[in-house]
Amino acid sequence: MIEKKVPKLEIPDIEGTLRRLVAQVPPGRVTTYKALAEALGDPAAVRFVANWLSSHAHELPVHRVVHASGAVGKAEFAEPAEFAERLRREGVRVEGLKVKPLIRYFFADFKTDRPLERLRREQGEIARQVRLEPLPQDAKTVAGVDAAYLDSEAIGICVVCDREGGPLDYVEVRQEVQFPYIPTYLSYRELPLYLAAVQGAEEKGLSPDVILVDGNGILHPRRVGIATHLGVILDRPTVGVAKRLLCGEVNTEGMTIGEWRPVVLEGETVGAAMRTGRNRTIFISPGHRADLKTSVELVTSLLKEDPLPEPLRWAHALASESRAA
DNA sequence: GCGACAG
DNA sequence: ATCTTGTCGC
Numbered sequence: 001m002i003e004k005k006v007p008k009l010e011i012p013d014i015e016g017t018l019r020r021l022v023a024q025v026p027p028g029r030v031t032t033y034k035a036l037a038e039a040l041g042d043p044a045a046v047r048f049v050a051n052w053l054s055s056h057a058h059e060l061p062v063h064r065v066v067h068a069s070g071a072v073g074k075a076e077f078a079e080p081a082e083f084a085e086r087l088r089r090e091g092v093r094v095e096g097l098k099v100k101p102l103i104r105y106f107f108a109d110f111k112t113d114r115p116l117e118r119l120r121r122e123q124g125e126i127a128r129q130v131r132l133e134p135l136p137q138d139a140k141t142v143a144g145v146d147a148a149y150l151d152s153e154a155i156g157i158c159v160v161c162d163r164e165g166g167p168l169d170y171v172e173v174r175q176e177v178q179f180p181y182i183p184t185y186l187s188y189r190e191l192p193l194y195l196a197a198v199q200g201a202e203e204k205g206l207s208p209d210v211i212l213v214d215g216n217g218i219l220h221p222r223r224v225g226i227a228t229h230l231g232v233i234l235d236r237p238t239v240g241v242a243k244r245l246l247c248g249e250v251n252t253e254g255m256t257i258g259e260w261r262p263v264v265l266e267g268e269t270v271g272a273a274m275r276t277g278r279n280r281t282i283f284i285s286p287g288h289r290a291d292l293k294t295s296v297e298l299v300t301s302l303l304k305e306d307p308l309p310e311p312l313r314w315a316h317a318l319a320s321e322s323r324a325a
Numbered sequence: 326g327c328g329a330c331a332g
Numbered sequence: 333a334t335c336t337t338g339t340c341g342c
Contacts (some may be wrong), residue, residue: 244330
């Protein structure tokens with residue numbers, strides 16, 4: 001029997017892992033937000049760690065997590081003074097709301113499989129498969145995909161538009177959120193939604209020739225933003241359009257509306273910053289089976305009044321509308 | 326003073 | 333992304 005090749009995406013349980021990591025810190029010892037992020041596999045996750053712990057102080061010994069400076073932390077319903085008191089009761093010396101000396105109580109000997117490390121390796125494999133080439137010039141349809149969130153539920157939208165940006169039809173999917181937002185790992189949060197939504201469009205007989213993604217393509221530290229990841233998995237032309245700069249350098253001083261300038265990362269041009277409104281700049285980058293020149297041309301051709309190209313404007317509007325309903 | 330990291 | 337008062341600009 002022939003099996004249909006289905007895109008594999010194994011999403012690790014980051015919150016569960018973090019919960020188990022915090023539980024490993026013994027009474028009388030402390031760790032840091034950064035050490036926990038490293039135990040997850042990437043210090044870049046430190047903001048997620050701090051935010052998540054802040055809202056889970058009631059069920060975990062979050063008082064044992066302090067700043068790298070030794071300063072005690074805080075949480076949604078706990079002031080630093082309360083955490084300091086809890087630490088003292090466990091025998092930790094705290095002075096002026098700082099653990100002193102931190103090194104005497106510091107714990108980082110975590111048992112962990114560093115899930116983000118595995119994801120980085122996976123991203124490397126995807127990045128190796130990227131093909132940068134001109135977009136098909138005979139594209140008839142261009143889709144836009146975007147997401148919105150409602151508590152623990154995520155909404156994914158795929159709108160298929162004609163070459164002028166007029167919407168033809170769209171598909172909406174809903175899923176439980178499986179992965180938090182961590183910079184450079186956006187794919188693991190939103191790709192499941194987009195895969196389902198695009199597949200839904202496919203099943204309705206709407207097969208987009210190019211997909212615009214709210215996020216980056218190769219404009220990414222490892223050249224594998226969500227547009228690239230989606231494109232490689234589906235082997236379909238994709239272009240990333242972000243509203244803020246993730247990484248790289250570009251001088252946007254004095255740009256006129258419609259003008260674009262290269263975004264350079266480690267000496268390589270990975271995208272374009274384009275001014276699309278009085279005070280709006282978007283960041284365009286090839287996802288897969290696209291190059292910068294034709295990506296900029298395509299986005300330009302789909303720009304109307306909005307700072308975003310029409311398929312993405314529609315996708316965003318539909319996701320917001322569904323969320324509000 | 327650095328870094329300032331998509332959604 | 334979401335929450336969210338007053339504030340800034342057209």
